[in-house]
Amino acid sequence: MNIVKIKNFSLGLFLFCIMGNGQSLNVKTGEGEDDKISVTMGGRIVFDGALYFDDKTPLGNGTTITDTRLTAKMTYKKWDVKIDMGFNDKKVNTKDLHLKYNINDRSWVKLGYYGEQFGLENWEGSAWQKFMTASVSTQVFGTSRQLGITYVNWNDKVYYSGGIFSDNDAISDVKEGNQGYAFIGKLSYAPLNSKKNLIHLGISAEYRTGNRNGVDENNNTQRFMNYSSNLDTRVEKKKPINFTLDQVKNQLRFVAEFITASGPFFLQGEYYNLHVNRRKEYHSYDAYGFYAQSGLLLLGDQLYKYNLEDRRLKRPKDKTLELVVRYDYTDLNDGFFSNESLKGGRINDFSAGINYYLNKYIGFKINYSYLSLGNNNNFGTKENINLLQGRVLVVF
Known part of the structure; x- marks a missing residue:
């Protein structure tokens, strides 16, 4: 029994060392x-850590561990498996669980639970x-992890993907009724991609039936959609936008994207548009939002690089200091109806921030954000909020 315990401890210590150094363990299975x-x-x-200023709604200053992950990746020939679990708020959360088949070095198929390829x-x-959280527009109009299948293909200029996904309840499967489904497609084009200069253009579109919300008295599946965002922070849990739309038939949303980069400078932006069709006796709903963010490498790395496989900018090199700014506008008020107001x-x-990439394992962030909340927000009052926060990030 003692020998078994010693072996288990040794194996655990060995795996921990592998985790700490981000290395791989290779096990031979054939000749x-x-x-x-x-x-x-x-x-x-x-x-x-976060500090709030000039807020009418009571907001909690403080520090916390906002994200803890353990990840396992396994590769066999052309097959990849990823298991990514989160441990926050005293809960175990499923992040990524998927199987991927690499058709060749520029195309693959993925099956499982993961984020949809929608926008940047x-x-x-x-x-x-670049910031503590994604922009408000991305949080509101973007997609979450879903259960589905995706095909991706790309070359030096063009990237395209298509997928079929279930609704938000598929991973837990606790609600009555028929699961919803979605079709999603993405297309991007890089007309300029040289060593020092980049232009990237793209568009993504999705058709979704809506998330199931039980059944009515006639056993018909009820569907809804929820749109929410945080305050550019994960410390304070209150949401200024948390809007639920019922009686949903389906929704159409698209996002147009661009990136341009030259040497130590980049500019990136996205425009979101949403249209929701509801049951015939209810008004449809429209909303939109956009953001633009820019960055400048001040010290260290002096060149933003482009990842062809992901169609995103790569992380700057070690010991690099980066200045970033972002403006975001999100409007969920659609109330131009005589009998109903949807707001x-x-x-x-x-937002403005400074990022320091010490090495591939450790990074530091300092962010300032000024948020102006208009009418009909979830706090119930118009107000302006100033936020200062910092982050220490460890990736292993």
Whole structure:
């Protein structure tokens, strides 16, 4: 029994060391060079602190661990498996659970639970986002993780993908009624991609039936959609926008995107548009939002680089200091009807930040945000909020 315990402890310590160094463990399964399983362990820990000023709504200053992840990746020949679990708010949360088949070095198919390819910022990894959170527009109009299948193909100029997904309840499957479904497609084009200069254009579109919300007295599935955002922070849990739309038949949304970069400078933006069809006795609903963000590399790395496989900017090199600014406008007020007013709130948001990439494992962020909340927000009153926050990020 003691020998078994010692072996288990040794194995656990060995795997922990692998996790800490982000290395892979290769296990031979046959005679061929590629007859092996490669296992990589990793994760992240995010420490955040926030201070709020001039707020009418009581907001809690403080510090917390906003994200803790443990990740396992396994590769066998052309097959990849990823298991990513989150541990926050005293809960275990499913992040990514998927199986991926690499058709060749420029196309693949993925099946499982993961984020849809919709826009740019929506599926940017939270570990190296330019700010503490995605923009309000991306939070409101973007998509969350869903159960589905996606096909992707790309070359030096063109990138396209298409997928079929279920609704938000598929991973837990606790509500009555028929699950909803969605079709989503993405197309991007890089007419200029040289060593120092980049132009990227793209568009994504989605058709979704809505999320199921039980059944009515006639056993018909009821559907709804929820649109929400935080205050550019994960410390304070109150949401200035948290709008639920019922009697949904389906929704159409699209996002147009662009990136341009030249040497140590980049500019990125997205425009979102949403249209929701509801049951015939209810008005349809429209909303929109956009953001633009820019960055400048001050010290260290002096060149933004482009990732062809992800169609996003790469993380700057080690020991690099970056200045970033962002403006966001989100409008969920659609009330131009004689019999009904659909108003979810409006937010103007300006943010500025400094990011320091010490190495590929550790980063630091300082953000300032000014948020102007318009009529019909979830707090019930117009107000302006100033926010200062910092982050220490550990990725292993």
